[in-house]
Amino acid sequence: MRIASVGCDRQGFPALLRFLETFPEYRMDVTAVPCLGTVHESMMLHILEDGYQLLLLAGCPLDSCFNQKGSEFAFRKAQRVNALLTEAGIPKRVACAFVTADKIGEIKRVLESIVSGQKGEEP
Amino acid sequence: MKKVLWLYEGEDNVPLPQIQAVEEKIGVHVEVRSLGEDFSSENLEQVLILGSSFSWHRERLLEFALQRSINPLQVRFFPWQEVQRIFPTTASKLLEHFLVETLKRRESYPAQVVKLLPERKVLVLPRPEKALQEVFSRFGIPVYSPQPPFLVERDGVNFVLSGESFHEKVGSVVLFPEWQEEPPLRIPMEVEETGKILPLARFRNLLSQKKFREKTVVFVVPPQSHSLKDWEEVFALARDLSRSQKAKIWVLAEEIMVAAPQFERLYRETRSEGALFEKTKISTIVLQPTLDMQGLWVEFETERDRYHQRFRADWVVYVPKRSPLPFGASSWWRGDAPIEVFFDLENPNLPRFSTSLQGVFIASQFDEEYFLELAQTVDTYLTQGKIAVSDCTSVEEEKCVLCLTCLRTCPWKAIEIEGKSKRKRAHINWEQCHLCGICMAFCPASAIGVNSLYPEDFFMITTTGSGEK
Amino acid sequence: MIVGERKPVTEIIDNLKGYRKVLVLACGTCVTVCMSGGEKEAQELASLLRLKGFQAQAQTVERQCEKEFNLQLQTGICACEAVVSLACGIGVQVLADCFPRVPVFPGLNTTFMGAPVEQGIWEERCSGCGECLVHLFGNVCPITRCAKSLLNGPCGGSRGGKCEVKPERDCAWQLIYDRMKSQGKLESLLEVQPPKNWSFSRYGGQRKMIREDVKL
Numbered sequence: 001m002r003i004a005s006v007g008c009d010r011q012g013f014p015a016l017l018r019f020l021e022t023f024p025e026y027r028m029d030v031t032a033v034p035c036l037g038t039v040h041e042s043m044m045l046h047i048l049e050d051g052y053q054l055l056l057l058a059g060c061p062l063d064s065c066f067n068q069k070g071s072e073f074a075f076r077k078a079q080r081v082n083a084l085l086t087e088a089g090i091p092k093r094v095a096c097a098f099v100t101a102d103k104i105g106e107i108k109r110v111l112e113s114i115v116s117g118q119k120g121e122e123p
Numbered sequence: 124m125k126k127v128l129w130l131y132e133g134e135d136n137v138p139l140p141q142i143q144a145v146e147e148k149i150g151v152h153v154e155v156r157s158l159g160e161d162f163s164s165e166n167l168e169q170v171l172i173l174g175s176s177f178s179w180h181r182e183r184l185l186e187f188a189l190q191r192s193i194n195p196l197q198v199r200f201f202p203w204q205e206v207q208r209i210f211p212t213t214a215s216k217l218l219e220h221f222l223v224e225t226l227k228r229r230e231s232y233p234a235q236v237v238k239l240l241p242e243r244k245v246l247v248l249p250r251p252e253k254a255l256q257e258v259f260s261r262f263g264i265p266v267y268s269p270q271p272p273f274l275v276e277r278d279g280v281n282f283v284l285s286g287e288s289f290h291e292k293v294g295s296v297v298l299f300p301e302w303q304e305e306p307p308l309r310i311p312m313e314v315e316e317t318g319k320i321l322p323l324a325r326f327r328n329l330l331s332q333k334k335f336r337e338k339t340v341v342f343v344v345p346p347q348s349h350s351l352k353d354w355e356e357v358f359a360l361a362r363d364l365s366r367s368q369k370a371k372i373w374v375l376a377e378e379i380m381v382a383a384p385q386f387e388r389l390y391r392e393t394r395s396e397g398a399l400f401e402k403t404k405i406s407t408i409v410l411q412p413t414l415d416m417q418g419l420w421v422e423f424e425t426e427r428d429r430y431h432q433r434f435r436a437d438w439v440v441y442v443p444k445r446s447p448l449p450f451g452a453s454s455w456w457r458g459d460a461p462i463e464v465f466f467d468l469e470n471p472n473l474p475r476f477s478t479s480l481q482g483v484f485i486a487s488q489f490d491e492e493y494f495l496e497l498a499q500t501v502d503t504y505l506t507q508g509k510i511a512v513s514d515c516t517s518v519e520e521e522k523c524v525l526c527l528t529c530l531r532t533c534p535w536k537a538i539e540i541e542g543k544s545k546r547k548r549a550h551i552n553w554e555q556c557h558l559c560g561i562c563m564a565f566c567p568a569s570a571i572g573v574n575s576l577y578p579e580d581f582f583m584i585t586t587t588g589s590g591e592k
Numbered sequence: 593m594i595v596g597e598r599k600p601v602t603e604i605i606d607n608l609k610g611y612r613k614v615l616v617l618a619c620g621t622c623v624t625v626c627m628s629g630g631e632k633e634a635q636e637l638a639s640l641l642r643l644k645g646f647q648a649q650a651q652t653v654e655r656q657c658e659k660e661f662n663l664q665l666q667t668g669i670c671a672c673e674a675v676v677s678l679a680c681g682i683g684v685q686v687l688a689d690c691f692p693r694v695p696v697f698p699g700l701n702t703t704f705m706g707a708p709v710e711q712g713i714w715e716e717r718c719s720g721c722g723e724c725l726v727h728l729f730g731n732v733c734p735i736t737r738c739a740k741s742l743l744n745g746p747c748g749g750s751r752g753g754k755c756e757v758k759p760e761r762d763c764a765w766q767l768i769y770d771r772m773k774s775q776g777k778l779e780s781l782l783e784v785q786p787p788k789n790w791s792f793s794r795y796g797g798q799r800k801m802i803r804e805d806v807k808l
Contacts, residue, residue, distance in 0.1 A: 034181045067535075088640050
């Protein structure tokens, strides 16, 4: 499964890089944004159009975003995109992981739950 | 030939990328220096910082640009430390790809980084306590608190107050909200009617009137009750009643206050007089009136061993839970973005006491001990100021439909509507803008541009563009 | 302003069966403000259609209810097989009038004329009855906001200030009463309103407004 991920400058992006270092069995294409609040629906869909099955958004925990509500907005937009994708029957998803730069377990947990979910869907 | 400067920060044994290959492929002249060294910014196309993503984020890049007086849009960061550890064989190629893509996307805004210092004066609403004024004066910050009515507006990073006879500029606003007191546990109506459950203040008044000989008195202290005065009083009352009137005293709390100086001793003294201390979750204490309505049954589970306790108490005295009410702002705040109330964001990554507006702080603790911390936070803010970038955002007049979404959504309320003629548009105040890009993400007409935040034009750092990784 | 909601994606995709090259047209006025049919939403829909195998492009028209703006799309329209218009029902029809031979599918369900109550919430305020009498009711329109469009007082079924037909909605007459009371004009509510003259409303076919003095 091709995974793309976008992380915020503060916590998300360093967490993603640390994750890639710690778990070399996972491979993702990463990029950074100043705040997860910058990521909007069109951007998410454009990334998915590039051939990725999953887009992972990594950012500061919801109540500690440096820009107050950036992570929360990203989370809501991700939910909206997922609703559109499900409605249209497109087998791609957007997932969110709210992490700090040194607590990266959440990323693994999110990826694992999606991968196992996908496996469950196979006939 | 374009010149690109690579500034290196990190461990010495980490190999640097191959400059020659890059120079040949892309056609730029690359100079490598370490971060602390001097360099000339003449004819520089780009300054690329190679370091660790843990310590380089946008604000630090802006501070760097400020220090070296460079256009911040020319400063870029590549996480070389991590990348050459994760992709040891292709790291150089990834760097090349990054360089190519970022040089392609060279912005032409004449952006400038500036450090803005607010006025060293603070407005306190509704009125400052003497103790607070004194603390602020220790920091050399004059306190200003005019008589209402007046209006407060923002002017850059400052706040301008205008009233009938005055016009003043301050750098920061401190709000003291109204406090609401409520019992820390549920009091059903029939319990209330016994008249045997009281807040601490009322109980204090009863002391002279009633006799407590051999009566059972239960003190309930809510969690997060940092008020040392309250605890002092509880300890004192518990000791007195135990000693002089042989009353049976219980003190129920989630945490017993022993951390402050002298309190360890007070606690032990109170214990030695016979008062019983139990840790329990306050919100789970159940009260019921006795049949004769002269007392209360108190039921709870002790925290340490889940032992279920039920006994009859003659008096239950509680320390009220104090919570701040959001501070109403509609009568004095003027700005295009409406702010109804201010409240403490309680965000661990923002300065303590922060509200949604930078420079406006709200006291969230009741005690004088916190005045010092509050004054310190304000002092730090006024001294450090704000790093802002001018000429770095744009709102396309032709596209803006004045839907007001950006105005309402901006977390820092930095956007207002400008324009006196029929054709108005949103205007981002660069002094207040934090370059978070949230307005750009929300704008339904895609009219907002923020430097180097391209909605569709981003690229992945971990691909080389040709599909290989 | 006019408020609409995007149609379910499945419905839009079903309508486009048999077409490959699709143009998604956003409208830059009302539907942009209510965030249902603006440029961003058009790009989202175009992305979704591309992921479903269509050749989709997104474009924005300033106002799809003006012929002049639509006619500028001449070349773009000719290059596609079908158009999904994210404008309100008006824009869809005007667009089709301009290009009668191109299949135009609505991408929005146009719902009501309303105002934003707060960011993200739009509520209906006007039904376009053609004879505005809100001033008699403390500037709260009972035709629109009362589920039964009553003109002479509440039905009596409201509970806690909420309507019995749609419990999430406020009872319009509660609002009218509160407003008139605060203005000290409660007595005027005792005047009996005659049955509404619905001939000004849409019942009886489409309405027209003519200004002879500005006609060319």
